Amino acid sequence: GENVEQHPSTLSVQEGDSAVIKCTYSDSASNYFPWYKQELGKRPQLIIDIRSNVGEKKDQRIAVTLNKTAKHFSLHITETQPEDSAVYFCAASRWDSNYQLIWGAGTKLIIKP
Amino acid sequence: EAQVTQNPRYLITVTGKKLTVTCSQNMNHEYMSWYRQDPGLGLRQIYYSMNVEVTDKGDVPEGYKVSRKEKRNFPLILESPSPNQTSLYFCASSSRTYTQYFGPGTRLTVL
Numbered sequence: 411g412e413n414v415e416q417h418p419s420t421l422s423v424q425e426g427d428s429a430v431i432k433c434t435y436s437d438s439a440s441n442y443f444p445w446y447k448q449e450l451g452k453r454p455q456l457i458i459d460i461r462s463n464v465g466e467k468k469d470q471r472i473a474v475t476l477n478k479t480a481k482h483f484s485l486h487i488t489e490t491q492p493e494d495s496a497v498y499f500c501a502a503s504r505w506d507s508n509y510q511l512i513w514g515a516g517t518k519l520i521i522k523p
Numbered sequence: 524e525a526q527v528t529q530n531p532r533y534l535i536t537v538t539g540k541k542l543t544v545t546c547s548q549n550m551n552h553e554y555m556s557w558y559r560q561d562p563g564l565g566l567r568q569i570y571y572s573m574n575v576e577v578t579d580k581g582d583v584p585e586g587y588k589v590s591r592k593e594k595r596n597f598p599l600i601l602e603s604p605s606p607n608q609t610s611l612y613f614c615a616s617s618s619r620t621y622t623q624y625f626g627p628g629t630r631l632t633v634l
Contacts, residue, residue: 442621453613453625454566499566508573509554509617515565 412437414502416514424522429490431517433500434482440502443483444511445474448497457498458485487519495521525550529614529626536604537634544599544629546614552624554617555597556581557589559610560628566613572597604633 413436423429433443444459460467460474460483467474471490476483487494497518501511527548536542548555556571558581568581572591586608588600597616601608614626 444622446623453627454623455625456622459622503621509619509621509623510571511621511623513566513568515563 412440412502412504412512414500414512414514416500416517418517419515420518420520422520422522423490425490425492427490429485429487429494429519431485431498431500431519432482433484433502433514434480435502435512436481437502437504437512438478438481439504439506440512441505442503443474443476444501444503445472445485446499446501448499448516450496454499490519490521492521492523495519525624527614527616527624527626529612529629531629532627533630535632535634538605539603542601542604542631544601544612544614544631546597546599546626547595548597548616548624549595550616550618550624551594552616552618553594555591556615556617556623557587557597557599558613558615559583559608560613561610569599569612604631606633609633 416433441462446454447457448454471488473486497516499516500514503511530545553574557569558566567583570589572578609632612629615623617623
């Protein structure tokens with residue numbers, strides 16, 4: 411079955427710098443790749459997603475890139491701010507998976523002042 | 524307001540005392556799911572449901588039961604809770620957009 415690996419497990423960056431989190435997936439039929447953000451004590455919430463017919467998607471300071479050949483996708487956060495501190499989860503899904511998401515293990519992002 | 528609700532939000536119980544955590548969504552979503560979240564282990568799926576009367580096991584179903592008698596509700600039942608079921612539980616729902624909407628979470632402690 412599908413497997414999603416996420417790296418790093420913890421990432422510490424200086425405020426204002428960029429952060430990159432990478433996920434790799436095993437099922438070449440996967441076609442939907444969301445990223446969720448979970449702030450401390452809160453529920454996970456979707457922040458950005460990408461489908462396999464698109465290579466890159468941006469939303470203000472966050473972007474996701476997808477490399478279908480290498481089967482990996484990455485979350486990029488530019489000009490990091492204290493409110494970006496959270497745990498980020500990637501996931502993958504395929505069109506015939508009955509809405510099932512296969513989750514990465516999460517990355518704890520720490521923004522240092 | 525579109526939302527997923529869970530009750531209770533916090534629960535402390537003792538080993539073997541049956542409990543139910545309720546989950547309800549008002550978005551008419553077909554898909555609902557239960558996850559548990561433990562430190563360092565991410566989100567692990569317990570059970571999911573594609574629609575009324577259709578449920579299936581996730582990655583860690585042992586010790587849990589679910590039912591889907593109505594589209595909006597998807598309760599999680601622990602018939603005989605044990606300390607290893609102490610965890611943070613999330614219910615989620617989704618439609619054909621695949622975006623999962625999570626409930627606020629239920630923090631369960633089994634003594």
